[in-house]
Amino acid sequence: xFRAIIDRQERxxxxxxxxxxxxxxxxxxxxxxAEEIIAAAxxxxxxxxxxxxxxxTIDSLPVTPVRKCSGFHMRKHTSSQVPYxxxxxxxxxxxVHSGRxxxxxxxxxxxxLSEGQMCIIAPGAVHKLDRCGAGDIIFKMDVPSNLYDEVxxxxxxxxxxxxxxxxxxxxxxxxxxxxxxxxxxxxxQFTPYxxxxxxxxxxxxxxxxxxxxxxxxxxxxxxxxAHLKDADLAGFARHANYSYGYAGRFVREKTGKxxxxxxxxxxxKRAAKLLAETDMTVDEVAxxxxxxxxxxxxxxxxAAYGMTPAEYRRTFC
Numbered sequence: 001x002f003r004a005i006i007d008r009q010e011r012x013x014x015x016x017x018x019x020x021x022x023x024x025x026x027x028x029x030x031x032x033x034a035e036e037i038i039a040a041a042x043x044x045x046x047x048x049x050x051x052x053x054x055x056x057t058i059d060s061l062p063v064t065p066v067r068k069c070s071g072f073h074m075r076k077h078t079s080s081q082v083p084y085x086x087x088x089x090x091x092x093x094x095x096v097h098s099g100r101x102x103x104x105x106x107x108x109x110x111x112x113l114s115e116g117q118m119c120i121i122a123p124g125a126v127h128k129l130d131r132c133g134a135g136d137i138i139f140k141m142d143v144p145s146n147l148y149d150e151v152x153x154x155x156x157x158x159x160x161x162x163x164x165x166x167x168x169x170x171x172x173x174x175x176x177x178x179x180x181x182x183x184x185x186x187x188x189q190f191t192p193y194x195x196x197x198x199x200x201x202x203x204x205x206x207x208x209x210x211x212x213x214x215x216x217x218x219x220x221x222x223x224x225x226a227h228l229k230d231a232d233l234a235g236f237a238r239h240a241n242y243s244y245g246y247a248g249r250f251v252r253e254k255t256g257k258x259x260x261x262x263x264x265x266x267x268x269k270r271a272a273k274l275l276a277e278t279d280m281t282v283d284e285v286a287x288x289x290x291x292x293x294x295x296x297x298x299x300x301x302x303a304a305y306g307m308t309p310a311e312y313r314r315t316f317c
Contacts, residue, residue: 002178002276005185006076006137013078023048032068032089037061052082059085064126069142072195074184077101077138083128091143092121093202094129095169095177098273099136103127111163115225116174116269118166118206125162139177143199151199155207167218168209168255171269171304176202178276178315217254224266229290231266233259263290268304271297275313282309 016022027048028034040061041047050056058065067088077094085106094101094113101113106126113119121127123145132138143151176198183194223239224231236259237247251259267289274285286297286309301309 001182005181009076010078010080013080017048017052017080020048023052030067032066033063036063037065051084052080054082057084067142069144071144071192072147072184073142074180075140077129077132077136077140079132081129081131083130085126085128087124087126088121088142089123090145091123091148093141093143094119094121095139095141095173097137097139097174097177099133099138101132101136101138102130104130105163111165113165116169118169118173120164120166122162127163139181141180147196147199151196151203155203166206166209168221169206170209170265171272173202173205173209174269174272175305175312176205182315220251220255220262221266224263228266228270229288231263231290264300265304267291268297268301271301271309272305272312275309282313285309
C-alpha cells in the first residue's frame with residue numbers, strides 16, 4: 001500500500017506538469033496569491049511548462065508565491081517538482097523517510113535533513129526544497145494554523161521558531177507518518193479525528209526525542225546507519241577514534257541509552273520500513289537488519305511498536 005500511494009502521487013504530479021491548463025488550475029487551487037503569480041509570470045514570459053522543464057525559474061518574479069491549505073494534506077515531494085522560493089499560511093512538516101532533503105531559505109541558508117529527520121516550517125517563512133534524487137522519499141505535511149494551535153495546546157514547547165529541526169526521531173514517528181499517509185490517501189468522515197490523534201502522538205514523540213538527543217550524538221547515528229547489520233561497540237569506537245571504555249560512556253551520556261539499546265532502536269526502525277515496503281518474510285527482515293535469530297527481533301519489535309511484525313505489516317496491506 002505504501003509504495004502504491006507514493007507511486008500514484010508521482011504519476012499524478014507528472015501528468016499535471018505536462019499540461020499548461022492543469023498547471024494553471026493547480027496554481028489557482030494551491031496559492032493564496034494565484035492571480036498575482038499568474039500575472040507576473042505572463043509579464044515575464046514564464047510558462048508553467050518552461051518552469052517544470054527547467055528552462056526558467058520564478059524566483060526572479062516580483063512576487064513570492066504563498067501556498068494555502070484548508071485542511072490537513074500530505075504528499076510525497078515528487079521528482080517532477082522543481083525548487084522555487086515560496087511561503088505559506090500554514091505549518092509545513094517535512095519528514096525524510098529515506099535519502100536526504102536539502103532546503104534553502106530566502107536568505108541563502110542551507111538545511112540538510114537525512115533519513116528519519118523532520119522539520120517544522122512556520123507560516124510566513126520563505127524557503128524552497130531542492131529537487132529530490134533517486135532514493136529520496138520526502139513527505140510534506142500541510143497543517144492549518146488553527147489545527148496546529150489546537151493540537152499544540154498544553155505542550156511545553158515547539159512551533160514558535162521559523163524552522164524547528166528534529167534529528168532524533170524514532171520508529172514510532174515513522175509509524176505515525178505511515179498512518180497519516182494512509183489516512184489522507186483513503187480519507188473518510190473519520191479522517192479528521194484520526195489525523196488530529198496522529199498529530200498529537202507525532203508531536204509527543206518529536207519532543208521526547210529532542211530531549212534525549214544532542215548534536216554530538218550524530219557520529220553514533222551515522223555509524224549505525226552505515227553498519228546496522230554488523231554494528232558493535234568496538235566497531236563504533238574504531239569509527240569515532242575513541243577508546244572502547246570512552247565510547248560506551250559517550251553513547252550513554254549523549255543519548256541517555258546504552259549502545260545496545262540504540263542499536264536495537266535503529267534495527268527495528270529499519271525493519272519496520274522493510275515490512276511496509278517489501279515482500280520479504282518477517283524472518284528475512286530480521287536477518288537483514290542483523291538479528292541472528294527471529295525471536296530477539298520479535299521481542300524488540302513488539303516493545304517498540306506494541307504489535308507483532310506481522311500485525312504491523314497488515315496495517316499497510
